[in-house]
Each structure stands twice: as structure tokens, then as C-alpha cells.
Amino acid sequence: MPATPNRRERLRAATIGEIHAVARRLLVQEGAGAVTLRAISRDMGMTAPALYRYYPSLDDLLHGLYATFYDESRQHVETTIEAAPGGPGARMFIACRALRAWSIDHPAEFTAMFASRASVKPGGAAPEPGLHAAGMRFADTFLRLFVDLWQHDGIVTPPDADVPPPLAAQLTAFLTQHHVPLPVGAMHAFVSAWVRLFGMIALEVFGYLHFCLTDSQAMFEAELAAIGRQLGLEP
Amino acid sequence: MPATPNRRERLRAATIGEIHAVARRLLVQEGAGAVTLRAISRDMGMTAPALYRYYPSLDDLLHGLYATFYDESRQHVETTIEAAPGGPGARMFIACRALRAWSIDHPAEFTAMFASRASVKPGGAAPEPGLHAAGMRFADTFLRLFVDLWQHDGIVTPPDADVPPPLAAQLTAFLTQHHVPLPVGAMHAFVSAWVRLFGMIALEVFGYLHFCLTDSQAMFEAELAAIGRQLGLEP
DNA sequence: CAACCTGAATTAACACTGTTTACTTTGTCA
DNA sequence: TGACAAAGTAAACAGTGTTAATTCAGGTTG
Numbered sequence: 001m002p003a004t005p006n007r008r009e010r011l012r013a014a015t016i017g018e019i020h021a022v023a024r025r026l027l028v029q030e031g032a033g034a035v036t037l038r039a040i041s042r043d044m045g046m047t048a049p050a051l052y053r054y055y056p057s058l059d060d061l062l063h064g065l066y067a068t069f070y071d072e073s074r075q076h077v078e079t080t081i082e083a084a085p086g087g088p089g090a091r092m093f094i095a096c097r098a099l100r101a102w103s104i105d106h107p108a109e110f111t112a113m114f115a116s117r118a119s120v121k122p123g124g125a126a127p128e129p130g131l132h133a134a135g136m137r138f139a140d141t142f143l144r145l146f147v148d149l150w151q152h153d154g155i156v157t158p159p160d161a162d163v164p165p166p167l168a169a170q171l172t173a174f175l176t177q178h179h180v181p182l183p184v185g186a187m188h189a190f191v192s193a194w195v196r197l198f199g200m201i202a203l204e205v206f207g208y209l210h211f212c213l214t215d216s217q218a219m220f221e222a223e224l225a226a227i228g229r230q231l232g233l234e235p
Numbered sequence: 236m237p238a239t240p241n242r243r244e245r246l247r248a249a250t251i252g253e254i255h256a257v258a259r260r261l262l263v264q265e266g267a268g269a270v271t272l273r274a275i276s277r278d279m280g281m282t283a284p285a286l287y288r289y290y291p292s293l294d295d296l297l298h299g300l301y302a303t304f305y306d307e308s309r310q311h312v313e314t315t316i317e318a319a320p321g322g323p324g325a326r327m328f329i330a331c332r333a334l335r336a337w338s339i340d341h342p343a344e345f346t347a348m349f350a351s352r353a354s355v356k357p358g359g360a361a362p363e364p365g366l367h368a369a370g371m372r373f374a375d376t377f378l379r380l381f382v383d384l385w386q387h388d389g390i391v392t393p394p395d396a397d398v399p400p401p402l403a404a405q406l407t408a409f410l411t412q413h414h415v416p417l418p419v420g421a422m423h424a425f426v427s428a429w430v431r432l433f434g435m436i437a438l439e440v441f442g443y444l445h446f447c448l449t450d451s452q453a454m455f456e457a458e459l460a461a462i463g464r465q466l467g468l469e470p
Numbered sequence: 471c472a473a474c475c476t477g478a479a480t481t482a483a484c485a486c487t488g489t490t491t492a493c494t495t496t497g498t499c500a
Numbered sequence: 501t502g503a504c505a506a507a508g509t510a511a512a513c514a515g516t517g518t519t520a521a522t523t524c525a526g527g528t529t530g
Contacts, residue, residue, distance in 0.1 A: 057489080114443075192458060195434045212422075476526085486517080487514100489514090
């Protein structure tokens, strides 16, 4: 891979970008069922088989697209917290709000990201490598934020002895393997907070709170405050 | 609708049942992409257009099938708690474990239920009526359990004044409209607990905890205990 | 009993889909 | 300039949801 890409390689990268843009427009404007090889190629003034020069199948094309969603949401969170004042505690709140805002603003992308794993193949099929890597970068962003929080703000996390042994064993294995400077009690608090944040955002995006809420913003803020309290933070 | 259905109506009901059974087997064993009209009809020894005597489209067939998933999971929860001893507090824990067990045992059905809303149509499309009704029956089961818990066990729910006004207004509207004998503070606690339970189960089923957990059972039990603590219950 | 009608099921067809093969054009590089 | 690889096309195949016209059996009514 040369440092200065050829003219052809630039064209190729531009074409992949256009494929993503067109496929995403179809996904957002006309639904997941409308993003087909022929529809994409039609919008680009090409024929469908030409797309096989860029992806070995439609599934790979979609997984490549979904990986960009992980990166885009992650970058939205990162640029938001970089532009925001305040310490690690305030930054954590801002990051959660930024993730929620992106998800609410991009429901089709959010749904595609989280439904892509189990939708096609049965059984616990291993996720596509590129998608998995993007997901790991995503998780890493929030984990770094939490490590910052733990190191600089003195949040209150439960003592390690409070974590049940079978759970502590798994979390300890993860911490040592990835060199994360966090005690198991703090790691448990991180996963618990993530469960709560994801549950809230997913229910909002999927519309499963409509049965009792017309505008879930207030509920989200209350839940976010509860998460902060759970970590011993003040709003 | 006569009390004693005709012979033809019995045959029709049996056929619909067989359609559901075959479609579900395809969904579970070969993935969501394999449940097609032609595959269903092939397995039943029929032709594809015959299915249009029972459903106006494949989407309607699938929504009818998904509605049975809501009812099945709900009934699994209800029969489990009916056979269990203990007061409302213990029953709530058992109900949460029953829902989790069903979801883990039926990942394809769980995914279909929760991904069906936003997968096909863009925008906030209104859910299909039958599916919506099944979802409401599902929600009602857990809400009744919670009302029982609040009325008989004296759980600790936050005072109504602690609920932010914009959130309290929406919850109060729901409570009065559906004649639920609960204060807003308790209703807020219910929604919060549901957010946490759903988030945990969804992350487990979708495999999004694999990055740090090999067996999420212990994490679920810890989260369930935290939810109980949040409601002022003892395990 | 005969006539009628309704519902179930079929065949044929249409407009799509993902994918493969063979072929042509076009840009790059020695 | 000539050779090579990449990009793109046309044609075809198997499979999809859906519709229209048709046939056949069951139940209802004269």
C-alpha cells in the first residue's frame, strides 16, 4: 500500500464512498428492504454486477456500511466531548447525551447496527471481522472515558469483594488481557452503567416506551441522573 | 363468530397453525432470510399463492407469527410464577428470570420481536395492530406484577415529588387513562426497572457482552439483584 | 335432489432479487 | 508501444413476492 495512492486507487476509494452514501440514503429514506444491489447501481448509473468489483456480496457491502455507523457514532461522541468544558465527570454525562442524540437522529442506522448480528444467520455466528473491530473501537471509547473518570474524579465504585466470584473471574480476565487499569468493582459498575444506557436508548429508538411516554427525553435525563448517582457522581 | 366453529373453520385454524409452525422452524433453524412464502408452502406440500388465502402478504404472515412470540413468552412467565411459591417480591424475581430464560432459549424469536418494528418501513410507522395488542398484553403482565408488589409488599419507591415534572405529567396521564392504581413515583420506578431488565437481556441475546464476558448468567443475577435493591427488595 | 355459491388450491405469468460467466473497454506501467 | 490488470457490461440462472384466471370440492339454499 503506497503512501501516495494512484489515481485508480483514489477513484476506487471515491466509488466505495459513493456506494456507502447511496446505500445509506436508500436505508434511511426507503427502509432496509430497499437497499438492493440493483437499486444502488441504478442510482450510481452502473449495473449491478459492477459492485462485485468492490464487495464479494451484498452482505459484505452492508457489513462494511454498518461498520461506518459504529465509527460515525463514536466520532460524534468524541468530537462532542472534545469541544466541551469540564472534568471527566461532566464529560461522561456529555458523552452519554451525545450517543443518545446520534441514535435518536439516526434510527435506521442504529437499528441496522444492532439487528445485523442475529438477523441473517442462525446460531451464534461469529460477527464479520470489520464490523467486530468497529464495535471494539466503539466500546473502547466509552471504556477510556470511564477509566479517566475513575482515575481523576474519584467516583464511588463498589469494593471488589462485592462482585460475585464467577462474575469477578470473567471481568478480571478481561482487565488483565486488555491491560485496563481498573479494579473489578469499577469494571462491574461500568458494564452495569452500559446496560442501563443501552437499554434506555434502544427502547427509545425502537419506540417501546410509546405505551406510556409521548416524549422520552425527560425519562432519559432521569435515567442518566440515576446512572450518575449509581456511580457516586453529581450532575 | 359462532361458538362451535364449522368444520371448515377448524381446518382453516389448523392450517394457520401449521403455517406458523413451519415458518417458525425455518426462522429458528435456517435464519430470518430463509422464511419465504415458497419455502413455507414447499414444506406444507402446497404452492405459494395458496398462502394468500390466509394472509394478504408475507409481512402480515410474519407479524402474525411474531405476535404469537409475545404471547408465548408472556404465558411462559405467567405459568412459571403461578407454579412458584412466595409472595409478590419473590414472584417478581422469578418472572424476570423466566423472561430471561425464554429469551436466551429463543434468540431468533426474541430478535424477530424487537427488530420487526423498524426493520422494514422507514419513519415512525405505526406497528401492526395485532402485534401492538400482543405487546400491550405482554407489558400488562409485568405491570400487574408490579402493582401487586406495590400493594402487598410495601416496596420502597421514590416520592412523587422526586419525579421531574415533564416526566411526571406523561406518567400521570398514562396511569389515569389506564386506571392503574399506582403513584407516579412507583410508575417511574417500574419503567426504570424495565429499562434495566430489557437492556440486560437484549445485550445478552445479541451477544454484545461477549467482549468481556464468556457466560453472562452471573452478570444477569447481579443486575437483577441491583434492580431489586433499587426497589427496596431483599433477595 | 339439483343449483348455486363460497372458499381452497392450482398453474402461468410478471417484475423483481443476488449472483455467475463471458466479454469489452480503459487506465497503468514497464 | 505492448502487456497486464482493473472496471464495467450484457446475458443468463435460480429464486423471490405477488396477481390473474381457472379448477375443484364443501356447504347452503331453491
